[in-house]
Amino acid sequence: xxxxxxLPAPDVLARNGERWRTAFLEERAKDPQKRPSSKRxxxxxxxxxxxxxxxxxxxxxxxxxxQTRREVDHYIDVAEDPARAFAxxxxxxxxxxxxxxxxxxxxxxxxxxxxxxxxxxRPSEHLxxxxxxxxxxxxxxxxxxxxxxxxxxxxxxxLKRMKxxxxxxxxxxRIKDAQIADGRKNMNENEKALLRTFCHPEFPFxxxxxxxxxxxxx
Ligand SMILES: [Zn+2]
Numbered sequence: 001x002x003x004x005x006x007l008p009a010p011d012v013l014a015r016n017g018e019r020w021r022t023a024f025l026e027e028r029a030k031d032p033q034k035r036p037s038s039k040r041x042x043x044x045x046x047x048x049x050x051x052x053x054x055x056x057x058x059x060x061x062x063x064x065x066x067q068t069r070r071e072v073d074h075y076i077d078v079a080e081d082p083a084r085a086f087a088x089x090x091x092x093x094x095x096x097x098x099x100x101x102x103x104x105x106x107x108x109x110x111x112x113x114x115x116x117x118x119x120x121x122r123p124s125e126h127l128x129x130x131x132x133x134x135x136x137x138x139x140x141x142x143x144x145x146x147x148x149x150x151x152x153x154x155x156x157x158x159l160k161r162m163k164x165x166x167x168x169x170x171x172x173x174r175i176k177d178a179q180i181a182d183g184r185k186n187m188n189e190n191e192k193a194l195l196r197t198f199c200h201p202e203f204p205f206x207x208x209x210x211x212x213x214x215x216x217x218x
Contacts, residue, residue: 001060001123001146002207004053004116009088010045020086028082035078036085042072050093055202058095059116060150061157064204069096075110075117077102092117101151112145127152129208132161161205168198168209172216192218 009017020040028034050072056065059073073094076084084090114123126143128135134152136143147153175191178184187195195218198209 001062001114001116001127001152002201003118003121003123004059006089006117007049007053010043010049012043012045013086013088016040017086017088021083024085025082036082038072041074041086041091046091047072047093050091054093057093057204058098059092060094060098060146061152062205062207063095063157063160065093065095070094071096071099073099073102075115077106089117097154097156098150098152101154102149105149105151108145108149110149112142113149114142114146123207124210127207129161129211132158132165132208134161134208161208164198164205165208165212168195168212171195171198187218 008014020036024034024036047070050059051065051070054065057063058065058068058070071094073092074085075090075092078085081090114126115121116123123146124137126137126140127146128137134147134157136147171194175187175195178191179187195213195216197203199206199213203209
């Protein structure tokens with residue numbers, strides 16, 4: 001998870017959101033189980049705006065949504081607050097696995113977790129990594145709750161993070177080889193810049209690489 005800056009609401013939502021909300025609340029008054037239409041809250045323009053905000057990554061786990069099914073997630077669950085079913089600030093982009101994990105972990109309120117869209121979101125203060133394994137930084141309660149709610153320590157994510165980490169480790173080995181060949185003690189600026197690309201926001205699992213770069217003093 002990294003901080004996400006929200007773009008303005010897409011036109012389709014700005015124009016129709018209020019009407020969709022009223023109609024949905026009326027339907028919900030008759031049928032409390034009624035779900036909002038995904039054709040509306042997951043309209044292609046809404047999805048593409050959310051993708052632009054996150055560089056096509058899940059807001060929670062940072063895996064690329066180009067390689068997995070992505071969904072529009074209601075940050076505050078519809079069951080909890082139906083009035084926010086079409087509220088722009090409540091729509092997040094999630095991989096289907098993170099979204100699915102929210103259900104069995106409903107008892108953990110989102111207010112106990114890290115919110116990637118909060119203006120003061122600083123996930124790096126609460127989450128860190130040992131190799132590909134996610135940890136709550138310094139035992140952060142917020143970090144722990146976030147890992148648990150979205151099950152960010154699940155096996156499929158460990159495997160995907162491990163593969164990305166292999167790319168980083170290979171680059172590091174090549175750099176060390178070049179240092180030995182040139183008789184240099186330190187990395188040059190180009191080499192440092194190359195390693196830093198891994199923690200650019202558009203790179204999958206960039207928070208993990210921030211933690212690794214810190215360890216390498218980069
Ligand atoms: Zn995810």
